[in-house]
Amino acid sequence: MEVDPWRFCRDGQSWETRSDVAAFPRLTHEFTQGTLICRVVGRVDQRGSLSLQLTVSGKVELPCQRCLGSMPYGIEVGRTLYLARNEAEMERLDALPDSDAIQAGETLNLVDLVEDEVLLSLPLAVMHAEGECPVPGAQ
Template identity: 80%
Template sequence: MLPSVEVDPWRFCRDAQSWEIQSDVAAFPRLAREFTQGALFCRVVGRVDQRGSLSLHVSISGEVGLTCQRCLGNMPYTVGLERTLYLARNEAELERLDALPGSDAIQAGERLSLVELVEDEVLLSLPLAPMHAEGECSLRGAQ
């Protein structure tokens, strides 16, 4: 189990701090329930842009195993995420940042769990019903 990594998100961004980890998915509490196997490389970098907006650049990559919903067999899945998340102090700022083209924002408080942030991003990227391509299931009759 990964230790909780909590940061002050505002300082993390202002100081251009970074955090990275390479770990088996079984070490992530919520991801261990979704994946049958695999490992992820995760990096979170704090930034301040030219307008003074604070953001987190999140990169996650790796190969994991999902359960195919058609045949219930193991299905390899490639995770490849690159996202920039702007920090919002309140609901109004969150709505304003989300309205910008190509912008994603999160409402941040005094503490932010980087492990939970990574888990959220991975879980949001997963297909709703993972399935092998037509004709690739391991069990006959499951197609």
């Protein structure tokens, strides 16, 4: 899903999908199964800054790093990302409290954006709690 990010925000457009993780190529390497509900809304704030409000939620299955068995995991991502035209603008926006900025060009792939934010939200090592691995001897 490619959009003009500047027009997307100025016009207050939105994109929503409820998809199996198989619809997200990079996420299929992390999750064995699951469904994600994604919403991206373009906005203009009081200062005239353009931003994307991104929310992703869902239940997925990840491989446990301890036993390699399947483990349920809840995804909850909520981010506001301000659009920057260049590095200087990105630094200025990142300096604002509770602000994250991305450098945007003429087009932005919303699937890639969702994948990036979900991957950044994952813990480094996903494991069942101590004593909960279903595979004997994996403790």
